[in-house]
Amino acid sequence: MNAPGQLLVLEQCTIRFGGLTAVSKLDLAVSERALVGLIGPNGAGKTTVFNLITGVYQPTEGRILFDGKSIDGKRPYQITEHGIARTFQNIRLFPSLSVFDNVRVAFHLHVLSGIEHALWRGRAFHDEEAAITAQVLEMLAIFKLERFRDTPAKSLPYGDQRRLEIVRALATRPRLLLLDEPAAGMNPTEKVELMSLIRFIQEKYHLSILLVEHDMKVVMGICEHIVVLDYGVKIAEGNPAAIRSNAKVIEAYLGEDSGSGAPNSQSPP
Amino acid sequence: MKRPKTLLALSLALCALVSWAVSFAGRSGHPVNAYFLYVAYDVGISIILAVSLNLINGYTGQFSLGHAGFMAAGAYTAGVLSTHLGPRLIPLLGGDSPFAHSIVFLTALLVGGLAAALTGLLVGVPSLRLKGDYLAIVTLGFGEIIRVILQNTPAVGGSRGYSVAMGYTNLFWTYGFAMITIYVVMAMVHSTYGRGFLAVHDDEVAAEAMGINTTRYKVTAFVTGAFFAGIGGGLYAHSKQFLNPSGFDFIKSIEIVVMVILGGMGNTAGVVLAAIVLTLLPEVLRPIAGYRMVIYSLLLIILMLTCPQGLFASIGSGLRRLLRRKTGVSTSPSTHG
Ligand SMILES: Nc1ncnc2c1ncn2[C@@H]1O[C@H](COP(=O)(O)OP(=O)(O)OP(=O)(O)O)[C@@H](O)[C@H]1O
Ligand SMILES: [Mg+2]
Numbered sequence: 001m002n003a004p005g006q007l008l009v010l011e012q013c014t015i016r017f018g019g020l021t022a023v024s025k026l027d028l029a030v031s032e033r034a035l036v037g038l039i040g041p042n043g044a045g046k047t048t049v050f051n052l053i054t055g056v057y058q059p060t061e062g063r064i065l066f067d068g069k070s071i072d073g074k075r076p077y078q079i080t081e082h083g084i085a086r087t088f089q090n091i092r093l094f095p096s097l098s099v100f101d102n103v104r105v106a107f108h109l110h111v112l113s114g115i116e117h118a119l120w121r122g123r124a125f126h127d128e129e130a131a132i133t134a135q136v137l138e139m140l141a142i143f144k145l146e147r148f149r150d151t152p153a154k155s156l157p158y159g160d161q162r163r164l165e166i167v168r169a170l171a172t173r174p175r176l177l178l179l180d181e182p183a184a185g186m187n188p189t190e191k192v193e194l195m196s197l198i199r200f201i202q203e204k205y206h207l208s209i210l211l212v213e214h215d216m217k218v219v220m221g222i223c224e225h226i227v228v229l230d231y232g233v234k235i236a237e238g239n240p241a242a243i244r245s246n247a248k249v250i251e252a253y254l255g256e257d258s259g260s261g262a263p264n265s266q267s268p269p
Numbered sequence: 270m271k272r273p274k275t276l277l278a279l280s281l282a283l284c285a286l287v288s289w290a291v292s293f294a295g296r297s298g299h300p301v302n303a304y305f306l307y308v309a310y311d312v313g314i315s316i317i318l319a320v321s322l323n324l325i326n327g328y329t330g331q332f333s334l335g336h337a338g339f340m341a342a343g344a345y346t347a348g349v350l351s352t353h354l355g356p357r358l359i360p361l362l363g364g365d366s367p368f369a370h371s372i373v374f375l376t377a378l379l380v381g382g383l384a385a386a387l388t389g390l391l392v393g394v395p396s397l398r399l400k401g402d403y404l405a406i407v408t409l410g411f412g413e414i415i416r417v418i419l420q421n422t423p424a425v426g427g428s429r430g431y432s433v434a435m436g437y438t439n440l441f442w443t444y445g446f447a448m449i450t451i452y453v454v455m456a457m458v459h460s461t462y463g464r465g466f467l468a469v470h471d472d473e474v475a476a477e478a479m480g481i482n483t484t485r486y487k488v489t490a491f492v493t494g495a496f497f498a499g500i501g502g503g504l505y506a507h508s509k510q511f512l513n514p515s516g517f518d519f520i521k522s523i524e525i526v527v528m529v530i531l532g533g534m535g536n537t538a539g540v541v542l543a544a545i546v547l548t549l550l551p552e553v554l555r556p557i558a559g560y561r562m563v564i565y566s567l568l569l570i571i572l573m574l575t576c577p578q579g580l581f582a583s584i585g586s587g588l589r590r591l592l593r594r595k596t597g598v599s600t601s602p603s604t605h606g
Contacts, residue, residue: 054478076477086478094471097464104461105468109480111461115489118460119453121274125460132461172480 005031007208008084008176013052013062022048024232025062030176035202035209037223039216039243041253045232046212047089050178053210054086055079066176081109085174087165089181089212095154099145099164102153103136106171136171143167143197159190163197170201176208177201183215191215195222216254220244228253273456280448288441306440310508312548313443314501317450319528319544320537321497324454326526327535329490330470332405335392336498336525338412339385341517343499345425347381348433348506355435374437378446378503385499386492388415393491397484409519419514430513438508446504450497455537457493466490470535531572533579543580 010028014021023045030036038046051057053064055076064071066082074082094102111132117125140146143163148156153164162182169177179198183191195218202209213219219226220240228236228243230252236243243249291301318336325333355373362369392411396404420428457463468476469486476483506512528547532540550568554561572580 056474075482076474077480077482080478080480088475088478092472092475092478094468094475096471097467101464101467105464105476105481106479107461108465113460114462115457118462119456121456129461168479 007032007034007067008053008210009065010049010053011063011065013049013059013064015048015052015057016060022232023052023059023229026229026232026234028227028234030208030210033202033206033208034225035198035211035223037219037226038210038212038229039214039219039226039253040229043231044229046229047180048232049229050086050180050210050212053079053178054084080172080174083173083175084178085169085172085176086178087162087169087180087182089184091161091165093153093156093161093165093168096152098150099140099148099153099156100136100150102164102168103139103171104132106168107132107136109172139167139171159186162186162194166197166201170205173205174207176210178210178212180212181214182211183213183218191218194218198222273452277448277452281445284441284444284448287444288439291440307508308549308552309440310438310443310504312545313440313447314504314508315525315528315544315548316447316541317497317501317504318525319532319540320447320450320454321494321501322525323529323532323535323537323540324457324466325490325494326529327532327540328454328458328466328470329487330534331487331490332401333408333491333494334405334519334522334526335408335412336494337517337519337521338392338408338415339389339495339498340502340505340521341412341415341419341514342388342495343378343381343385343502344506344512344517345381345419345431345502346384346499347377347503348431348512349425350380351377351437351507352432352434370435370437374435374442374507377437377507378442378500381503381506382496382499385502386496389492389495389498390488393488393495396491397487409522412517412519412522416514416517419517425512428514430511433506433510433512436507436510438504443504443508446497446500450500451537451541453493453497458537467535527569531569531576531580533582536579536582539579539582546580 006029008028008030010026013023013026013028015023026049028038028049038049040046048057052059055071055074055078058073066079066084069082071079071082071084094105097105111128113125113128117128137146137149140149143166145160145164145167148160148164153161156164162185166177166179166182182198183194186194198209198211199222201207211219211223220243223240226237226240226243227234228246228249235248235252236246238246244254291306294301318340322333322336325331351373355370355377358373358376359365359369362372392408396407396411399407419425425431458466465476465481465486468479468481469483473483476486502517524547528543529540531547532543547569551561551565554564557564576582
């Protein structure tokens with residue numbers, strides 16, 4: 001089932017926590033440059049899917065392929081090396097580090113000089129550090145965070161923290177970006193900005209994106225393809241129009257009045 | 270730190286100069302009070318121990334309570350080396366000369382550091398699955414194991430202790446290595462590579478998600494920290510010239526932890542200051558003999574209560590407050606949280 005052009009493929013992935021099957025026999029594919037939505041009620045297993053893909057959990061059964069190669073059993077940092085980056089449902093910035101350093105840390109994978117260069121502090125070290133500083137500042141400028149450059153991440157306004165998390169993930173130079181409820185806690189204006197931000201980064205960085213989000217305006221507005229989970233089982237997939245009119249999805253998640261932003265369940269803050 | 274290497278070279282030169290001046294004064298009949306010298310060695314050794322522990326506990330956020338164990342590994346290794354191998358090495362180095370003795374001492378110190386680094390690796394790797402209190406308990410247990418092993422090893426005197434033949438430690442070696450420890454820790458941390466230590470400290474899951482091999486960083490912190498603790502141990506061995514296993518018990522580890530906490534975890538300047546203050550404090554209190562440790566403990570509690578952010582940070586913000594009152598201008602950064 002690894003058709004050409006498919007960047008990420010989950011084959012029959014199952015994970016159990018004791019007696020609870022959080023994800024069950026899930027088949028999921030994200031093709032190159034696609035923007036796929038992953039939706040479902042609270043506790044459906046969406047975040048667990050992200051944790052499986054990023055190596056935080058290992059699947060009890062099934063395989064995960066990235067770019068045609070199996071990434072099972074790899075540690076999270078290795079999966080990031082392969083080109084998958086993520087944001088977290090409960091923001092996980094480095095709270096005491098400055099905005100600048102939060103992004104700088106994410107350049108880690110692309111730093112050639114290790115400990116010996118840091119100690120010797122020769123020409124190569126200074127050149128590379130200067131290059132990284134320039135790139136970090138450029139990213140902060142693109143995402144309008146430069147005025148917070150030296151602010152500790154924990155004192156940023158909430159919406160900016162969410163944005164910084166996306167910027168930090170981008171700095172690892174991923175091919176696939178996993179966004180876990182990026183619109184949570186945002187006001188309607190911020191949500192509209194977020195939608196154009198997601199479209200913008202997908203274009204600019206040639207990304208595939210897998211988006212978990214409870215706000216249906218956001219999901220339906222930007223995703224080409226949507227996968228619906230309920231109790232760890234995939235109950236539907238298709239384009240936004242098909243999902244909106246799917247009887248199973250309406251029953252399990254969207255409710256009758258599926259045109260509005262909020263589905264039956266809402267994510268906790 | 271614009272030119273850290275130049276700064277290091279200059280401070281090493283200064284250490285050499287001061288050290289030479291002291292020994293010159295001694296030879297020309299104006300010796301510096303030996304007591305002051307030994308206190309100065311203690312202060313330098315404390316700086317080495319506290320700054321190196323700060324890499325593990327402060328910057329990387331791993332709660333280690335085993336620093337005295339690493340120190341013991343370095344102290345015994347270096348002491349035994351210089352005492353047993355020294356006399357055999359000196360003839361090979363062209364006989365009894367300051368140069369030959371320096372080589373012997375440097376070798377003993379470095380091998381002591383490596384022995385401690387190796388123990389750091391042995392403790393670090395299995396302890397990595399543990400966090401917080403659990404890691405603290407395991408490292409504490411490990412330190413005690415080292416002490417008990419030394420106590421039961423007749424070859425190094427067991428619980429009677431071990432006499433180190435040479436009193437090699439002087440101002441140059443002590444403060445030279447203190448400068449090197451400070452340089453290494455600061456240079457490591459002040460780099461894109463080194464921000465990884467702070468990232469591990471802040472959030473391990475997020476750090477891994479940024480491509481940081483958190484295991485590797487933690488082991489690096491443990492091994493580097495242990496290496497310098499071993500060097501500190503070697504300097505201690507050749508200053509006291511007598512090693513007793515009970516000198517490396519967990520109280521000693523806790524003393525170093527207190528310096529790091531009081532200095533403000535992950536603040537090298539603060540930790541250096543705390544190492545100086547906390548080493549001098551018991552000496553200053555010496556005249557009141559019996560109540561010395563009571564007063565010391567009381568002062569410690571007061572310091573902890575009044576400077577929860579660390580000595581240095583508190584002095585900094587105190588000065589800022591004072592300035593503000595004088596000038597009526599707010600100088601505190603707008604971002605505080
Ligand atoms: N480490 C774990 N141990 C035990 N159970 C877990 C673990 N992680 C997740 N679960 C369970 O798996 C199920 C799926 O959780 P998950 O967080 O993936 O849901 P979600 O779809 O992201 O929900 P939400 O919309 O609320 O974020 C839940 O019942 C949850 O309690
Ligand atoms: Mg979730």
